[in-house]
Amino acid sequence: MIGASVDKCSDSVSSAKKDKSGGSENPAAQAYLDHLLQNGALEGDSGAPMEMPPWYDEALFRKGQSFMTKYRFLITAGMFYGLVAVLAIPSILRVLMCTRQSSTCLTAFRRYMRTILHTNAWYEHPASANSKFWTSLRAVRKAHSKSSRACSKLGAGQITQKDLALTQFGFIGYATLGAARVQLYDEEYLESTTHMWRVLGYLLGIKDEYNICGRNWAETKLRLDIVMRRVYRPALENTSEDFEKMTKALVEGLWPFNSTLSTGSVLYFTKRLTYIKGYEYFSFDHLPGETIDPKQKLYYYDLGWYDRLLVTYGLLIVTYLHKYSIVRCYLNFRVWxxxxxxxxxxxxxxxxxxINNSYVRIFTKDGRDKEFEFHLKAD
Structure with a gap:
């Protein structure tokens, strides 16, 4: 689940000090980013009790949960590409490598399937006492605490507020910022999803000051946007060999779950969602204030024929047809x-x-959580 580690804040900060579009940043968003990268890299779990925050809005939270039914394809696809992007953050990658949860096809398969099951539990179960909603959240937070302590002892760093918030982007960033790119203009979805993930972030140990989800969608959009441009964009432009290996293990590991996945197409989609130069497919694939350089190399043509087929088919479907209810229902049904x-x-x-490795469960038959398994490098 949300894996991360401490560094000395230098992994992302240096590239986060410049606005590549040349424009001035929103002061509140800039202040949030500076605080997150500098102070957030020094703090661990918030220590807050597992109970709803004082600003919790039950009706808005339930509305956010309900959108999994309406936009299941969008939410799960956005989450998947977001979690691929998370691997580009060095501090997060170090902890995942330390816990050995994603280094092979099998471990990556089981880790991501657990992620799907936990996320589904947060969307599908009521936030009532003793429900699987709470059981899942407690299990995930407990796993973070355990892996943070273990990896810290091994020199990989602890899980920090910065890492938790950056991984929070992985779950919500592309599924909200990218909504307009598939012609989805549902303000109710954006507002309620923001509140839902603000609550989830709080329950998973993120302090309000570092939570990437703010008081409303307008505030959250500014935070997500600056984190994408100033942290994820440079990180994905300068990926490491370990990132390539982990991504390959993840994509190939999930082949039994989705046989249309390929490493080339997944990386292309992820980098396009982050507006990286050379990964433009349509003429509008650029940030406001930027233009596409006609001399820019287009990496689409470096892909193999099968990867190009997947990219073309996928983008045509989601860009032009996802807006129609019947197509959304079909895509949602396929995921379900x-x-x-x-x-x-x-x-x-x-x-x-x-057989034993293929059935992934996060709950026991009596509804309790199943323990996470760690295979630390020192084992």
Missing amino acids: LNELVFHYLPFLAIWQYG
Whole structure:
């Protein structure tokens, strides 16, 4: 789940000091980013009790949960590419490498399937006492605490507020900032999703001052935008060999869950969502205030024919057809059916990983959480 580590704040800060578009930053957004990268890199879990924050709005939270049914494809796709992008953050990558949760196809498969199941629990179960909603959140926060202490002892750093907030971007960033790129202009979705993930961030140990989700969508949009441009964009422009290996393990590991995934197309989609130069497909694939350089090399043409087919098909579907209800229903149904089949009979995973490794569960039969397994480098 939300994995991370401390560094001395130098991984992302230097590249985050310049606005590549040449424009002036919103002062509040800039202050948030500076505080997050400098002070957030020095603080661990908030220590707040597992109870709803004083600003919790039950009706708005439930509305946010309800959008998983309406926009399941958008939310799950945005989350997937967001979690690929998270691997480009050096401090987060170090902890994942330390815990060995994503270094092989099998471990990456099981980690991401747990992520899907936990996220679904947050969307599908009521936030009432003793529900699976709370069981899941407690399990995830406990796992963060355990891995943070262990990796800190091994020199990989602890999980910090900065890392938690940057991973929070992975869950919500592309699914909200990218909504307009698939012609989705649903303010109610954006507002309620913001509140829901603000609450989830709080319950997972993020202090309000570092929470990437603000009091409303307007404030959150500014935070997400500056984090994407000033942290994720430079990080994905200068990825490491370890990032490439972990991404390859993740994509190939998830092949039994989605056989249309390929490393080339996944990286292309992720970098396009982050507005990286050379990953423009349409003429409008640039940030406000920027223009596409006609001499810029287009990396689409470096892809193999199958990757190009996946990119072209995927972008045409989501850009021009996702706005129609019947297409959204079809895409949502495919995701739901895939998860259902994987719960009861993950035949491709059984063929690749064996029966015992293929059935991933986060709850025991009596509703309690299942312990996370760690395989630290020192083991």
